[in-house]
Amino acid sequence: MYETVKASINLHAVLRNMEDLCQLDDASAEAVGDRYVSIRFSVPEIDRLVLTFRNQSCQAGRGDELPYNMNLRFSSPEHLNLMVEGVKNPIPTKGFRHIGFLKDTFTFLAGRLESYLKPDHEKAATDSEYLKRSTILTAYAALYAVPEIARYDETGRKLASKIEDGIINVTVGDDFGLHLIAEKGRLRTMKGRSANARTAMMFDTFETAFGLLNGKLDSYTCIGLGLLAIRGRVSMIDNFNKLLGMVPHYLS
Amino acid sequence: MQRYQYPKNRELFERAVKVIPAGIPGHLGPASGCFIPVSAYPFFCEKAEGTYFWDVDGNRFIDYMCAYGPNILGYNHPDVDAAARAQMEKANCTTVPAPLMIELAELLVDTVDSADWAMFAKNGGDVTNLAMLTARAATGRKKIVKFVGGYHGVLPWMLDVGYPGVLYEDIENIITIPFNNVEIFKQVLAEHHGDIAGVISTPYDHQAMNENHLPADGFWSEVRQLCSTNEIVLILDDVRCGFRLDLRGSDYHYGFRADLICFCKALANGYSISALCGDESLRPAISSVFATGSYWLSAVPIAAAIRCIEIMREIDAPQIMKHIGDKFADGLINIADEHGFELRVTGERAMPILTLGDDESNFLLQEWVAEMVMRGIFLANHHNIFMNYAVSDEDLEQTFAAAHDAFETVRKNHPEMYR
Numbered sequence: 001m002y003e004t005v006k007a008s009i010n011l012h013a014v015l016r017n018m019e020d021l022c023q024l025d026d027a028s029a030e031a032v033g034d035r036y037v038s039i040r041f042s043v044p045e046i047d048r049l050v051l052t053f054r055n056q057s058c059q060a061g062r063g064d065e066l067p068y069n070m071n072l073r074f075s076s077p078e079h080l081n082l083m084v085e086g087v088k089n090p091i092p093t094k095g096f097r098h099i100g101f102l103k104d105t106f107t108f109l110a111g112r113l114e115s116y117l118k119p120d121h122e123k124a125a126t127d128s129e130y131l132k133r134s135t136i137l138t139a140y141a142a143l144y145a146v147p148e149i150a151r152y153d154e155t156g157r158k159l160a161s162k163i164e165d166g167i168i169n170v171t172v173g174d175d176f177g178l179h180l181i182a183e184k185g186r187l188r189t190m191k192g193r194s195a196n197a198r199t200a201m202m203f204d205t206f207e208t209a210f211g212l213l214n215g216k217l218d219s220y221t222c223i224g225l226g227l228l229a230i231r232g233r234v235s236m237i238d239n240f241n242k243l244l245g246m247v248p249h250y251l252s
Numbered sequence: 253m254q255r256y257q258y259p260k261n262r263e264l265f266e267r268a269v270k271v272i273p274a275g276i277p278g279h280l281g282p283a284s285g286c287f288i289p290v291s292a293y294p295f296f297c298e299k300a301e302g303t304y305f306w307d308v309d310g311n312r313f314i315d316y317m318c319a320y321g322p323n324i325l326g327y328n329h330p331d332v333d334a335a336a337r338a339q340m341e342k343a344n345c346t347t348v349p350a351p352l353m354i355e356l357a358e359l360l361v362d363t364v365d366s367a368d369w370a371m372f373a374k375n376g377g378d379v380t381n382l383a384m385l386t387a388r389a390a391t392g393r394k395k396i397v398k399f400v401g402g403y404h405g406v407l408p409w410m411l412d413v414g415y416p417g418v419l420y421e422d423i424e425n426i427i428t429i430p431f432n433n434v435e436i437f438k439q440v441l442a443e444h445h446g447d448i449a450g451v452i453s454t455p456y457d458h459q460a461m462n463e464n465h466l467p468a469d470g471f472w473s474e475v476r477q478l479c480s481t482n483e484i485v486l487i488l489d490d491v492r493c494g495f496r497l498d499l500r501g502s503d504y505h506y507g508f509r510a511d512l513i514c515f516c517k518a519l520a521n522g523y524s525i526s527a528l529c530g531d532e533s534l535r536p537a538i539s540s541v542f543a544t545g546s547y548w549l550s551a552v553p554i555a556a557a558i559r560c561i562e563i564m565r566e567i568d569a570p571q572i573m574k575h576i577g578d579k580f581a582d583g584l585i586n587i588a589d590e591h592g593f594e595l596r597v598t599g600e601r602a603m604p605i606l607t608l609g610d611d612e613s614n615f616l617l618q619e620w621v622a623e624m625v626m627r628g629i630f631l632a633n634h635h636n637i638f639m640n641y642a643v644s645d646e647d648l649e650q651t652f653a654a655a656h657d658a659f660e661t662v663r664k665n666h667p668e669m670y671r
């Protein structure tokens with residue numbers, strides 16, 4: 001099961017992030033340029049991901065019905081995980097003419113993404129723009145990972161079943177926010193803050209969020225220091241936070 | 253009304269986090285204690301007396317949390333403290349225990365209806381765990397039934413997977429079912445016939461974060477009957493309710509007799525001691541269980557417990573708690589109503605939980621409680637509160653005055669509530 005959870009996170013939380021990478025990172029947007037490549041990732045047991053690159057941007061979609069012009073087939077969830085680690089190659093079954101994009105551009109983008117998701121802490125200490133982008137992309141990766149854990153991991157399912165229906169806001173200052181919608185033990189992550197949240201987790205700054213997401217700070221201390229504030233249905237946050245705590249187990 | 257400021261509290265917290273993980277770990281800390289917003293709450297206590305504590309900034313609080321239960325007669329009760337001091341001058345933690353422990357056991361056997369014997373430990377979790385082990389030792393069975401929302405301490409079997417460090421294997425033999433539902437209990441008995449060692453429960457559903465529920469009619473008598481028929485040990489976790497509802501035990505209060513009963517909190521008015529009492533039939537089993545701790549038989553808390561129980565008996569403490577709790581609840585419900593809020597007071601009046609109607613997110617409750625705390629009335633937005641003997645009518649009047657002001661403020665901050 002571990003490989004399945006990890007693969008669904010790799011697809012729907014990590015690779016999904018290409019969408020935001022192309023928005024936040026000029027070098028990535030430029031690399032995409034005016035090409036049009038729509039890559040479908042087909043992994044057994046897991047919802048498909050389609051990444052559509054065009055006009056210096058990327059759009060991520062989930063499901064079987066989305067259009068694509070290149071299909072990458074993986075023999076197993078583990079196969080996908082090994083590709084993400086750079087150990088194995090995918091098997092293209094459609095769109096051979098885009099192999100060049102895959103080899104060059106996609107690999108470049110993956111490297112850019114990694115530079116934000118596994119941040120250089122020295123650089124982050126002096127470059128606030130880098131820290132902000134890294135925090136946003138890491139937050140997306142972690143918070144899109146949570147619904148996958150809630151869906152596929154046994155403990156994750158148990159925790160999610162205890163989260164009452166409603167919306168959980170996660171915000172950084174006034175600048176950045178996303179929310180999770182809990183419904184009957186399933187979770188969905190959505191961009192932007194919600195005006196109807198039942199509970200909220202509010203980081204004061206990107207520095208705090210960066211420290212917490214990278215395991216340099218702990219939430220209990222941050223709450224006491226007023227760097228992280230909690231409001232609303234605490235039981236929802238409590239179980240959500242436990243799910244969030246499971247992310248590093250899968251995202252190494 | 254003046255609202256409190258906490259500069260020294262903050263300063264100390266910043267010092268604390270450097271050397272103590274989370275600054276103040278556990279339920280007394282700002283995270284688990286649900287200090288929302290954290291700026292409204294004090295962190296450190298300078299001194300306490302009666303129903304008050306003063307924080308390090310000199311702010312005085314009428315404290316309805318009572319240290320989460322231990323304060324029942326009033327902080328620094330002179331008689332209890334004198335008994336502790338007198339014993340301290342003789343001996344505390346020694347190689348062989350003081351005979352005083354016999355006196356305390358005799359007093360508990362005499363006071364608690366279901367007690368034929370008593371054993372001592374330090375924390376509530378020590379004795380709930382000891383009770384679980386005793387149930388297994390007595391029956392040779394593995395499974396323990398507990399109820400949703402029932403808190404019994406921090407050992408892995410009392411928690412659940414998802415808590416960092418807790419394994420599936422830790423809770424493999426724990427079955428958690430809803431409180432007040434005999435049908436589900438019967439199903440579990442049928443499904444695990446011959447495998448269930450014990451049932452552990454608080455006297456009523458006093459879970460955190462939600463409204464509390466008293467036992468439904470017939471619930472306890474049926475559970476008692478089913479446990480007897482199936483030779484299952486019925487464990488009452490009276491750690492929180494013990495001596496606040498009835499000195500004879502909360503099982504007595506609700507008309508049944510537990511096989512094992514766990515006490516802590518109010519037992520010694522703040523001195524560190526817990527007790528497990530039980531039925532004669534379980535004496536051999538508990539004697540066989542390996543259980544001990546460095547400070548379990550220390551004499552000072554034992555001396556305090558004896559004096560505390562004597563006083564609680566003299567004054568009939570539960571009656572007084574209920575009386576104060578009724579005045580508190582009725583007063584606040586009316587004040588809330590005047591300001592257009594529905595204050596819901598559930599559970600027992602000696603230790604009720606406060607929630608607000610039309611407040612699915614708890615935003616309003618959290619705001620109101622924060623306003624109360626900043627006006628010197630320490631309540632909780634997530635947990636039941638506690639009455640204690642030292643609460644005077646004047647304290648209640650001050651509480652009500654603050655409540656008026658606090659509701660008014662919340663009201664002003666929420667114009668959307670005016671329909």
Ligand SMILES: Cc1ncc(COP(=O)(O)O)c(C=O)c1O
Nearest residue numbers: 375376377403404405489491492
């Ligand atoms: C009902 C109940 N049982 C057990 C415990 C655990 O007691 P302690 O924290 O002293 O170990 C508590 C503590 O709040 C409690 O309320």
